[in-house]
Amino acid sequence: MLVWINGPFGGGKTQTAYELHRRLPGSVVCDPEMVGFGLHRTMPRELRGDFQDLPAWRQGVFEVLDLVLNKHDGVVIAPMTVVNPAYFDETVGRLRETGHDVRHFALLADRETVRQRLRARGGFGLRFDSFAVDRIDRCLDALQRPEFAEHIQTDHISVSEVADRIATAAGLTLTPNTDGALRTRLRRAKVSLSHIRF
Template identity: 85%
Template sequence: MLVWINGPFGGGKTQTAFELHRRLPGSVVCDPEMVGFGLHRTMPKELRDDFQDLPAWRQGVFEVLDLVLSKHDGVVIAPMTVVNPAYFAETVGRLRETGHDVRHFTLLADQETVRNRLRKRGGFGLRFEGFALDRITHCLDALQHPDFAEHIHTDHITIPDVADHIATSTALPLTPNTDSPLRANLRRALVTAKHIRF
């Protein structure tokens, strides 16, 4: 099974992916963003626009996830914002057409909630957050479409609650969440630190 976690930048996709991974033995996180960063590294800076616009990114994501889903015995988790319906069809849609069991979830929140989350991340000096802040309205509007269901509204629920929702919807057997509040905060901080984009 592929669990694709969509949503706006700052929506909690990566935190949710690693919460699922932590509580789902045998699972693996495959981040499609890494394919884009790899493509950017091969290009001069002046050509590094939105890597999703590169056909190589969509093809690469499909090929990597197709391979992992074919060879890995456990659940595959992919946290990635995709709001363009054509790009969604070329990635999530193609994987479904190939015969893979793909479960798609979109994490949504009010604009102010998302802005506050991004501002907190901006405290780490992330250059990416300006890009993300500029696209909040477009992302949230586009992701409301039924094609991007199942929607999970995250304004008033925790990351473990989101993971539990996904597990219930997919019948995945998560281990119990035994983190104390302190341990949960430390774990989230570590995930954030590992995904800082300088």
């Protein structure tokens, strides 16, 4: 099974993916963003736009996830914002057409909640991410569409509760969440730090 976690930038996709991974033995996180970063590194800076616009990104994501789904004996988790319906069809749609069991979830929140989450990233001394902020409305509006269901509103629930809802909807059994508040904060900070892009 592939669990694709969609949502706006700052919507909690990565934290939710790693919470699922932590509590789902045998699972693996495959981040489609890494395919895009790899493509960008092969290009001059002035040619680096939105890597999702590159056909090579969409093809690469399909091929990597298809390979992992065929070879890995466990749930595959992919956290990635995709709001262009054509690009969604070329990735999620193609994987479904190939016969893979793909469960898609869009994590939604109010605009101000997303802005606050993005602002919190600045707690690591980084600039406020204007790329992500500029796309909040576009992402939230697009993800409301039925082709991007199943929707989970995350404003007032924790990352662990989001993971629980995804697991229940997908028919997965997670190990109990026994971590206290301090360990949870430290683990989330570690995930955030490991995903900072300079």
